[in-house]
Every structure is written in structure tokens, then in C-alpha cells.
Amino acid sequence: MSAPGALERLKREVVARTGHHYYVDKDKLLYERSRERMLARGLTSFDAYVSLLEQGDSEEWRRLEDAVTIGETYFFRYPDHFSALRESVLPRLIAARQNVKSLRIWSIGCSNGAEPYSIAIVLRELLGVEVDNWRIALIGGDISEKVLSAARAGRYGAWALRTMPADDRARYFDRDDQSWVLKREYRSMARFERQNILRLLSPTPPLEWSGFDLILCRNVLIYFSPQQAVEIVEALGRCLAPDGALFLGHAEATLTFSTHVHAATSTALPTEFAQVAAPPVIAPRNYFPPSVPPLPLALAPMQKSSNDAVVATDGVDRIQQLADAGAYEDAERLCAECLRQQPTSAQLHYYDAILHQVSDDPVSAEAALRRAIYLDRAFVVAHHRLGMLMLALGRQAEARRSLQTVLRLAEALDQQSNLPEGRGVSVGELGDAARLQLAALGAVA
Template structure:
């Protein structure tokens, strides 16, 4: 039986496509596409149509152009990154945050009243905004006495623009009971696109706790990059699936270096790896596993749990 050869996105030769694919993987780290030519080609075709370019060689030249290349890279990165997300995704981890992790951090930080949280690979912002909702509810009336910094980073400029707008369709809020939607959001009138049936704008008091920056997780691998001030909590979920195993280990090691001594790291359910135990301490929590810095790992105190979340619809 003849080997199936996926269709190329242009009439150019295979070497131009191979070179373009290699550049994309090297820049983004998305090893996910190494054996998914048909998917990558489909997404490249969209950019070819948008830029009126006919082949891979010409598109490669556009990416290398000093005046237009970076803008096109931003469009391409948005195209090849799967940005599907929703509020309070992975209920088990948010239950662990509500019952164990945030109460422990609040108790540990009660002397300086600061919390630094990083949502790495935040896509359109549902994850860091979900954290803002939890933090605000956990602190209650004490919130004005605290300095809260929640950072969301992503490689996609398009996703970050959506995150900063903080406006979402019903699908992004699908696990929220109606009363919670009204508590955290205001209704928006119908509009084209995701708001055909109306949408939801996050209330300002939650938006104010979060800021967004463009960031590439591959920068964590750079040995010369100083860790900077540590984070109390880092979430990096559903991003590592794009990377090859060696890159995953290097990125997670970099995330661990950016934790404060008693900080916490949460990964996606499919992303934990036994090799992480060489530099992180896994902590079993109901329904999930969290990580602490190995040398400084301590058992969390027995904090008072936060009120339970309402059941999803």
C-alpha cells in the first residue's frame, strides 16, 4: 500500500514546506505539529489566503521581513494555537484551590499581605479571571489590605486582546450556574460572532486584579534568564501538550525555579510526569496533584476551607 502523502498548501516544493515547518516549531516550541502536517497545512492555508501569498517560500520571506514579519508571526501563532478555554475549567483543581491552596497561601502571607499568581499560557483569560474571582471571594472585606498581582501570559496577541476585553460568550461560562454569572458578569446585548445570543462582560472589580503580557514559555529554558521575584502560585495547564518531552521537562523546571519557597504549581491533568519528582515535590490533593519546590516542600497547614462552590448546571 502506498504511503499517504498529505497535500501541501502550495504549488512549491516540499523543501520549502519542510523549512517553514521547522521554523515554526523552533520559534513556538509546538512539537505537537511534527506529525500533524494536514492540520498545520490547513492553518497555513488560512494565512496564505489572508496575506494573498501563493506558496511556502513566499510566506517564509514574509515572516523574515523586518517591517511586516513580527505582525505576521503574531497572526500565525494565534492561528496554530488552540485557544479553547472556559471559566473554572477542571473543577477538581479549582476545588483544591478553594479548599487547600489559597487558604494555605493566605495564612502564610498574612504578615506581608501579598499574593503573586501567574497563569502561564492563559489563552483568552478565563483562567486568570477565575483565579481573581476565587481570590476576591477568599479575602472578602480584607481585600483592600492586600496587594494582589495576577499575571496572565500567552504567545498569542489575538488571545490576549480578547482577554483584556474580558467579554465572553455563553460557551465560556458553561459550567457556571445562572446566579454566579450574574454575580461575576454583566449582560451584553447580541452582536455578531460569539455574541449572537448576547454575551457577558466580567465586572471591573475582578478585572482590576489581573494584567496580561505576551510571553513565550520557551524563554523559561534560557539559563541566563534570571528568575525574578517568585510567585506564590503558578498555573500552566493544557500548554505542555504541544512540546516534546525534553522541552516539557525544561519548561517545568523553569516554572519551579520561579516559585517562592512555599509556592504551588498546578499543571493540566494529562501533563504530570514522573521525571518532575527530580526537582518538584508532588502533593496529592482530592482529584488532582499539585507541586511544590522540592528543597523547600512543606506540608500545608489545615486551613479553614472556603465555602463550597455551587454545583454546575
């Protein structure tokens, strides 16, 4: 690795430009991501690469920003958010805007467009044939040009559609070889632009960042320092119409906001919505952390729990990147290769299971989950995933057993702590989810 001075300087600048405080203690990751760019530029000296950036090469900064940002997303992420949007928030906004027939919606950190396009699908369903009589500004913004190009293309691999039932896929997308292309009527509803959300904190934020009826800023601020994240959320409050709503991701929900923020959960909408009528305040009127934790369907970085784990972490990071980019066959190949090197890594077997689920192979997914659990009996998230798989396969007795194991293991843990592979879901939240699922099965533990 090059002299720490260059990496330190680069880190400071990356954090200042992108807000990604996340890199403060991730020198190795930042080095690897920027080294890829260094090699792409044909340079062999890291110091020379940092100097190039310090000379203000804006094109290279854009490329580096693409490389250091994390674009994990998928359609209809957090089903409870989408239930709230479909059943309460959007119908209320539509009713309130009947006279003007206009809606302004902003998806911040929209990545490959899965989030704003999910909104487009819901809006079309709600408005029906009326949709053409409405002026809908549905804006997706992101700092990364690369993801914005993907968003404009509207072409997705199975990974971005991993939680969408097959008949919905067929309804909203056209199949093109290994890809799904979002139908034109949904694509035409959104427009995408390069934005840096940090501009909200500048003395002169863009004038057009105002009057939004709905803002989604989910899984963007998790990479920021808590203080900056809070400042941005409070600034977003000023971008909302007086009766507008703001949705944050579940990890952002742990931030402490000013007293002006009214938290609303999707199960408590009617009461919380009463607060909308209150005199204007300079912060979000409605802020939605998910009420039910998102089930850990997606990949997450590995926990460093054994000697092998550092190597496994590198492999898993790469597997995750490939999967995020829709290259899930490459992700499967890499996972198989990592497993050959580390056949006793419970985490790798867990990832292997997810990838089998993506390729609709529940038999292999089940076998991989059982291997993960055999190797790590206390792997709570793997037990939960197995329970969900059993439910999906109609094997209720086994589903019940797995979910009861989740509850038993969860009881012995700190309820506030985050679960390995749980994407920020806490022990308590996963326990609550398992309890609900057991209740639905008629078997409250």
C-alpha cells in the same frame, strides 16, 4: 500543496519559536493554518509566504503564532483544581502572607483570561473586603496577542462559561446582548502580557519570573515535546517561592519529572503539604495533576476511525475553533451542515449534543447523544455524557444505566489508553469517575 521544502522549513521554525512539537506530524493542519495567513496577506504562493516569514517579518510571525496556537479554555476548568485552590492552597498562602499582604500569581498560557479571572473570583471570595488591602500581582501571560486582547476585554460567549451555573454567571458578569462581560472588580485584578514560556529555557530568563506563590501552567505543555515540557516544569520550580504551588493540566501529569517534584493530589493535601516545609529544592514543591479526571465537557479532536473520519475531523476541528472563539451559533450551523453530509458520523452527533447543551436545550442534546450511541454502541464518552445529562435532569435510573454501561465498556479496554473524545482522559480515569458517580447515586456496580 506547495513544495514540501517550504512547509518543512516553516514547521521547523514554528516548533522552534513556539515549542509546539505537536505540529511535527500534523503537516496538513499546519499547512491549512498558515495558508489562511498567506491568503490574508494577499499571497497565492506558499513559498512566497514562507520567504516572507524567513525574512523576519515579526508582525506576520505574531499573526501566525495566533493562528497556530490552540486557545481552548473556560472558566473554572477542572473543578477539583478549583476546590483545592479554594479550600486549601489559597487559604494557606493567604495565612502565610498575612504580614506582607502580598501574593504573586502567574497563569501561563492564560488564553482569553478565563483561568486567571477564575482565580480572581476565588481570591475575592476568600479575602472579602480585605482584598483592597492586599497587593495582588495576578499575571496572565500568553504567546498569542489575539487571545490577550480578548482577555483584556473580559467579554465572553456562553462557551467560555459552559460549566458555570446561571446564578454564578449573574453574580460575576454583566449581560451585554449575546455576551457576558466580567465585572470590573474582577477584571481589574489581573494584568496580561505577551510572554513566550520558552524563554524560561534561555540562559537569561526574565528576572521578574520569580518568587511566585502560585503558578498555573495547564494545557500548555501538552503541545511541547516531553523533554522540553519536563525542562520547563523544572524551571518553573525555580520561579516559585519556597512554599509556592504549581498546577499542571491532567495531560501534563503523565510527564515524568525529576525526583525533586512532589506530586500532590487535591484529596491528599494535608500530607503532601507537609513536604512544603522541607529544605528548598529546585523544583515544584506542590504539583497538582487533577485527582479526578475532568469530565469530558469540552470538545476534542475526532478520532480517525472510519473512512468518513478524515472529512469529519476537518469539520470538527473547525467546529471546535468556532466554539472556542465563542461563535457557538456558527459552530452549531457548521455542525448541522457536516451532519447533513455525514448523517452517520457518531462523533458529529456527539458534538451536536454538546452544542445543544451549551444553548440550554437538554431535549435536543439527549436526542443527539442517543443518536451517537445508536451509531456507535461502544462510544464510552457519549454514554458518560448521557449519564451526566440524566443526572442533571433528575432521571436517576437512566443515569445509573448509562454509568453502568460506561463501567462495562471500560472494563473491556486497556485502562491506560486515552478515550476518543475524552480530552486525554484515560479509560481507567473515566471508569473511576463513573464509579464515584454511581456510588453517589447509591448504586455501586
